[in-house]
Amino acid sequence: MYTPDDERLMRHALGLASRGLFTTTPNPRVGCVLVKDGIVVGEGWHRRAGESHAEVLAIADAGPHRALGATAYVTLEPCNHVGRTPPCVDALQQAGISRLIVAMQDPNPLVSGQGLQRCRELGIDVRCGLLSDDAMDLNPGFFKRMMTGLPWVRVKTAISVDGRTALSNGDSQWITSRLARDDGHAWRARACAVLTGIGTVRHDNPQMNVRAVETTRQPLRVVVDARFEIDLQSAVLAGGHALVVIAVDPRKPVYAEKFLSLKERGVEVIELPPTQEGKVDLGLLMQALGERAMNEVHVEAGAQLTGAMMQQGLIDEWLVYMAPTFLGEGLPIAAGIGPWSTPDQAPRWRWKQPTVVGDAIRAQLVKA
Numbered sequence: 145m146y147t148p149d150d151e152r153l154m155r156h157a158l159g160l161a162s163r164g165l166f167t168t169t170p171n172p173r174v175g176c177v178l179v180k181d182g183i184v185v186g187e188g189w190h191r192r193a194g195e196s197h198a199e200v201l202a203i204a205d206a207g208p209h210r211a212l213g214a215t216a217y218v219t220l221e222p223c224n225h226v227g228r229t230p231p232c233v234d235a236l237q238q239a240g241i242s243r244l245i246v247a248m249q250d251p252n253p254l255v256s257g258q259g260l261q262r263c264r265e266l267g268i269d270v271r272c273g274l275l276s277d278d279a280m281d282l283n284p285g286f287f288k289r290m291m292t293g294l295p296w297v298r299v300k301t302a303i304s305v306d307g308r309t310a311l312s313n314g315d316s317q318w319i320t321s322r323l324a325r326d327d328g329h330a331w332r333a334r335a336c337a338v339l340t341g342i343g344t345v346r347h348d349n350p351q352m353n354v355r356a357v358e359t360t361r362q363p364l365r366v367v368v369d370a371r372f373e374i375d376l377q378s379a380v381l382a383g384g385h386a387l388v389v390i391a392v393d394p395r396k397p398v399y400a401e402k403f404l405s406l407k408e409r410g411v412e413v414i415e416l417p418p419t420q421e422g423k424v425d426l427g428l429l430m431q432a433l434g435e436r437a438m439n440e441v442h443v444e445a446g447a448q449l450t451g452a453m454m455q456q457g458l459i460d461e462w463l464v465y466m467a468p469t470f471l472g473e474g475l476p477i478a479a480g481i482g483p484w485s486t487p488d489q490a491p492r493w494r495w496k497q498p499t500v501v502g503d504a505i506r507a508q509l510v511k512a
Contacts, residue, residue, distance in 0.1 A: 146245075146274050150217070153177050153184075154247060154275045157217045160189040160198070161282055166333045166359045167192045170437035172250075172286040176202040177217045178210075178241070185210040192361075197223065199232040203239045212240035219279045221250040221272070224259040233262045246272040247279035251290035285336070285439030288460070293434045295336065299443040299450055300328055300463040301477055302504070308474030309447065314347055316475075320467045323502025328444075329356035331463055335363045335442035337387075337433060340380070341449035342369040351379045352444070363442065366433070368449060370423045372399050372413075376406070384410025389429055391418035426456055451478035462493065462509040465501065 160175030168174075168190050176198035178186035188201025196204075199222055203211050222232035222244070236244065244263055249272055250256055263270050280287060285296035302319045303309055310316035318325065332338050333354040340352055345367055352365045365380050370391040380386060394403040394413050403413055416428045433441055443450065443459075453459050464477075484490050496508035 145271065149182075150245060150274060153179055153217045154219070154245065155278075156184070156187075157198075157219050158247070158275065158278050158282060160187055161219045161279075163189050164191055165282075166357075167361055169193070169336045169361075169439055170286075170289075172220055172283040174198040174218065174220045176219070178202050178206050178214045179217065180206075180210060180214040185214060194229070197229060197232050200229070200235050203235055203241075206239075208239070213242045214239075215243040215245065216241045217245050217274075219247045219282070221246050221248065221255055221257075222259040222263065223250070223252075223255050224262045225254045231259075233259050233266070236263065236268065237266045241268060243269040244271070245274055246270070247274055248272070248276045251287050253290070283439075284460070285441075289434050289437070289439055294430050295433050295438045295441045296460050297430065297441045297443060297453070297458055298331070298335070298461040298463055299445075299453070299459050300331060300465075301444070301450070302328075302465040302467060303477060304467055304469050304471040304474070306470045306472065307477065308471035309477055310475040311471060312473050312475070314475065317348075319469065319471075320465050320504045321502035324465045324467070324504040324506070326356035327501045327506065328463075328465065329354050332363060332442050332444075333357050333359045333361075335440040336438040337364040337366050337441045339366040339368065339441055339443045339445065341445045342367060342371075342373055343446045343448060344444070345369075345374060345378050345380055347446075349379050350444075351382065364438070366441075368424050368426075368429070368445075370418065372402065374402075376402065381406070381409065381411050386411045388413045389424050389432075390415050391422060391424045423452075426453055426458055430458055447476050447479035451480040454478050454481050460511060462507075464507045464509070465504040466507065467504050 157175040157177045161173040164173045171193045175189040186202040186206025188198045188205055190198045224231050224233045260270050288296045338352045353362050365386040367388050369388050372390040372392050406413055416425050419425050492512040493509035494512045498505050498507045
């Protein structure tokens with residue numbers, strides 16, 4: 145059904161889409177290539193929400209005459225509704241596109257299948273499904289949020305060969321090299337939110353922002369702090385654009401001054417109903433982040449919070465940097481999971497291609 149040239153050109157479109165990796169949220173990352181007589185005549189990628197979509201930019205790049213009769217390779221179904229921008233289907237028709245090859249149908253209920261159907265009604269030869277897995281990998285959070293209302297949750301951690309994240313005293317700086325840590329910042333940059341717990345804030349006082357790679361957008365910093373214990377001088381609160389999630393009433397006199405101070409500094413505090421143990425309900429937190437159009441949530445937290453998220457089935461992906469060292473007695477990746485009677489009872493994950501980064505092996509695992 146598809147030729148080697150079709151695959152090559154769709155890979156080019158996917159490469160264009162990846163240029164918006166840090167900027168398109170809450171929209172998906174989308175690329176488009178226009179080809180006429182075997183020659184690329186236009187290309188574009190969506191840069192950020194509210195700006196032109198990939199198809200419109202590719203048509204503008206080609207110009208009105210070269211786009212006429214061209215084939216469009218698009219990594220996601222063109223939209224057929226009015227949002228912040230006009231429908232891309234209209235732009236394809238007006239440009240005279242004769243053939244459309246799409247990697248994936250859009251999961252957004254406002255679009256899903258309607259854009260493809262409208263293009264067919266307009267006489268455009270439409271095909272869908274080329275390199276769909278690659279398109280999905282580029283937008284896991286957008287697809288999951290559209291289908292479930294929840295963000296894609298990725299946990300990043302650094303471990304020793306014997307599976308420890310820190311020494312027994314909590315010291316973990318630094319298990320991996322700077323190159324590996326900088327690579328972790330690139331994963332932060334693509335996320336909509338970076339999440340940690342109050343224990344990590346107290347122990348390490350991290351900034352939780354993106355510093356090692358260039359980006360025009362910083363993700364929202366989220367702190368899970370059930371008892372509202374956060375110190376106002378914590379680095380994670382600097383400059384605002386942070387969210388503190390608590391399980392107590394912030395309007396009580398004991399919390400009122402802190403609540404007001406954070407509000408004045410641009411830090412939002414939200415209260416969620418506590419669990420029976422008085423902790424933040426992590427499932428409700430994920431729902432709240434999904435409602436805020438958070439596609440990908442990047443977690444860098446201690447064993448307790450990570451373990452709780454794993455127990456509740458909230459983790460979609462692990463990003464593990466394994467350093468060439470043995471820490472011996474130390475802290476685990478996740479606390480409180482199991483116990484299981486036999487190894488086959490333990491949940492299984494699927495490996496993605498491991499990569500050497502600096503002195504570490506970066507391994508990705510997704511739900512099997």
